[in-house]
Amino acid sequence: MAFINYLIHLAILIGIYSILTVSLNLAVGFTGLLNMGHVGFFGIGAYTSALLSLAGFPIWLSILCGGLLAMISGLLLALPTTRLKGDYLALATLGFTFIMGSVARNWTDVTRGALGIPGIPKIVKGNPEFLVIVLIIAAITYFVFWKISKSRFGKTCEAIRDDELAAKMLGKDTFKHKIAALGISAFFAGIGGALFAHYITFIDPSIFGIGDLILLFSMLIVGGLASVKGSAIGTIILFLLPEPLRFIGFPSSILGPMREIIFALILLLILIYRPKGFFGRVDLA
Amino acid sequence: MAIATQLILNGIIAGAIYALVASGFSLIYSVTKFMHFAHGAVLALGAYLMYSFAVILGLNFWLAILLTLVCSGFAGVVMDQLVYKQLRKRKASGAVLLIASIALMTLITSLILAFWGADVKTVPTVNPVFDFLGARITLTQIIIVVVSVVLLLGLWLLMKKTKLGKAMRAVADNKDVAMTVGINPERIYTYTFIIGSFLAGVAGILIGIEQNLYPQMGLSLVIKGFTGAVIGSLASVPGAVLGSFILGLVENIGIWWLPSGYKDAIAFVLLFIFLLFRPSGLLGVKVREV
């Protein structure tokens, strides 16, 4: 039944976005860094992999390069921003995302600007096969971050989130931890971006938009901060949530905005009545 | 030389527009300590209400303005009571408040889209052009610059001279200490939102007349507004206004040399640089204790 194809499509997107959410959690939930540049890393990974593979590089190498370039951007971004306080860090990283968007739109020689990059090669021809690949990579991501969460590195990050001064006094190099957290999470965001590019086969500067940022943070908060499991589940919930709305027959004149309205309302309700999300262990103080 | 004058004038006008946005945003931030992104939505709502009152209903222009300002202030308070207050009660984090604010922004933008439609709306006014030192400026633009300065003075007076202003500053400095001297922070927050949203309404009316209305107008304006505020000083209204003027000037002078497509990039790069090297802004008002 073709119905399964639709589920496969959703599952692929859920898989890719769970990689993003889980990795974002390391920076935001565990280390307390309000990183709004995650979408920037996602886009860098997507564009890098797309351009390299279209230039003839082998696909897996392109994807890896996407992750690496995203990671380098993450490290570079982390260097100056991690010493900023909460909201300021958010703004600076948000500024990074917007700058990347501007670069994508204006550096037309490389990125084709607003025209976008079509015809990105797929990794495998069939979607079910691609789903398997995505699920494997998502599982690896999940495992890596789960391990991190249980490791000394992860515990130190949480200590930094809760009380950086105390962590410093205990001799921890908080600076290095924060940079590493951003770098690692950026790497996986880049991989996610590359997978996205090779699935949708078209990307354009709108990938650096605020829409996906809101979506990611929603998934993160709904699932719960500092919970790897929460991020995965949050992703699933937020992808499946709008689906029933598709089948409610709205008069077509207000169809488009109506779904956005309901989605935003539901998000607000969840934020108000369950701000820790479903599995979250913390609130950022 | 007329060209240079025009350029600077363009920058000042743009800066005044950003200042209109930034002043309310910064006021709310300094007292409540979080970034009320949805300020842009109140602005957009103000613009669209003005359109409905003045154009669709055809009310008297000044009456329309009055109604719009009242509704804007009201809208801001409603947002605070229904959403932010509930989150504050549950000790929600800054991250959550930020997300809630962005969600509110999306909600209101979509409501505007659903209710008024996607096509651009205009509020036609009589708008003569004047010569000023070899450059040209219109009446609306003059009003915008004048209003932004007047607002600045008015807010300064409010904060320095009135009891309410002192209470707001007390809460901004240290909420707990303010409580010990009998100030009710929640009441102050309400007043802050009323005033801040009133400012958003003013901005919405003026910007709507000058630049026309479209549903997403709030987002781009609030981004420019907080960029200006960061440059000047996020937690200080005079700083926010100063920073906004600087932003307007740099943007307009910047695209003189750079391809004009980079206009937004200039703003973001400035934002970035200031956040990295001088987060407390040019006026250096510190927000938190280290």
Next chain:
Amino acid sequence: MKQFIALIAFLFLSACVQVEQSESIKIGAVLPLSGWGAYWGSPEQKGIALAVDEIRAQGGKIEVIIEDSKTGAKDAATAGSKLINIDKVQGIISEFAAPSSSISPMSVESRIPVIYDALSKKILSENPYALKVYFDSEKECYVATKYLAQKGYKVIGGVILNLDFSPECKRGMDKTAGENEIAVKYYDFDADTTDFKTIITKMQNDKIESVVFIGYEDHALIFFKQRSDLGFIVPVFTGTSKADTFTDKVISESPKESLEGTITYDQKIREGFVQKMNARHPEITDPDLFAAATGYDEIMYLYRGLSKCSGKSAECVVSAIMSDKDYQSALETEGFGADRVMHLIPSYSTYSKGELIPLEVE
């Protein structure tokens, strides 16, 4: 929490139960109902609704299922997948390059014909089941610049919205520049630009003699107003159509001296369609009519092609559409050519003393 998941799952699955097995021809419409493209997708629905009503009035069985692309590739892909896999549509219409580009591979794989309205030609070359509608930005900018060059203007400014037409338009302008020894300078702006003053000041400084303008109604409103304020009155030739840019609203609200001499082009819409639309929607504006007419024609062509080829392949549908010369489209064109493109035929006019006067340009 568990109840929540169960509820979602129940709603989801229950909605997927196939209720009727009708003989209707099902067409999916992936429209930009939110995001920056909403100005187009929203009124387009009116044209689609008219098409559906007319078809049914003639006894035809058609169902059009509308999904929101949010003017983006990702949501368009989900919409396309849902339409193809769950609704089992037999044809799709789609708007704008990003959504259409992400649906195209699905259309190829499922062998479902798609009519799309965008500038991207790449989709056509990669998808044998795709047909395209729209103006050719490269050609229009070429024609505009050439006309201005022939009128004697040596320094021409391109004020260009940074969307997918931008590179194609510049190609057209550069081509003319190469052929005619004139200078072309570009002034890009983003979609949410609300202030052209500095661009105008720059053009004054660069001694621009005439302008090719590409943007939408909202940009045109501000541009024409501000250029008048700043005293920069040079001839303007719009690279985008009258319905997009030099709309009736722009004409009625801009200072008259700013409009004088502006050249634009129109895609003629058949009077019959205009009357039907006005009967249903008395307040409908020009830009909305254009969008509605496009939606109407896309549905009609696809329905007619699908009817002729019931049960047969997508290739059949595509060639049926290309050879369909009996249909009187709402947009006055000659239908789809051998290149699978429905070429819109511009008719040029110039604004003079309050009226639009036809102009011979090419």
